[in-house]
Amino acid sequence: MLTLEKVCAGYGRMRILHEIDLHLGEGEIVALVGANGAGKTTTLRTICGQLRPMSGRLIFNGTSVAGRRSDQLVRDGLVHVPEDRALFGTLTVEENLRMGAWTRPAGEIEARMREVFDLFPVLAERRNQIAQTFSGGQQQMLAIGRALMAAPKLLLLDEPSTGLSPKLTWHMLDAVRRIRDTGVSVLLVEQNARQALGIADRAYVLESGATVLEGTGRQLSEDSRVRKAYLGL
Ligand code: ATP
16 A cells, blocks of 8 residues: 655755655554654655655555645545644534545535544534634544545554543544554554554554664564663563
């Protein structure tokens, strides 16, 4: 579904990613873990078309997409949920969800909204509430719900647990697993390595802009370097 081969990217002339290799198969949750500043967010920005790779190959669904615009990628089924959630704060839940469906035929919207409400019932209860009055967890649910309205094949999630309690984090990551079970592939960036590795089919460790370890969630959870550096064990 997604392959990065020796991808380099950064800001201006400053290179942040140094030959990243990454593969994500259909129906997988792949986690990207690493310290602050390792380049996780930059990797997602590069995949979703916000940043143009300086070099390397970026393949989505068998097509080279390096340099393709974000809006085109959304139409192709690649949807990014940024860490700041980027909601329309003065719009209601329902209006935010409808905005997410801008690529979809009008006839699909109600059914998609019902699916989002099944996943996050609190959004149904508050469908007429203004987004900026929401708690952090509810805003995150709405951001993910809005992304699902675009019928993604691949969802890029940047730190969905930011600002959430451990209990809410489990709830959120369980929702990510249920999204995967509906056939959507997920690339999950998390600082919370323990929980991310707990739900990931496979994972990569990113250090200083390079992928340094790769394995199943379980393999990496048991790796002594990962345990020491990222799990505090
Ligand atoms: P965090 O968990 O802190 O978000 P991260 O692994 O996601 O970390 P990035 O946000 O990708 O890391 O940042 C990688 C490097 O790129 C950092 O040194 C950061 O200062 C730099 N950086 C991020 N955004 C920009 C930007 N817009 N312009 C210039 N440098 C940036």
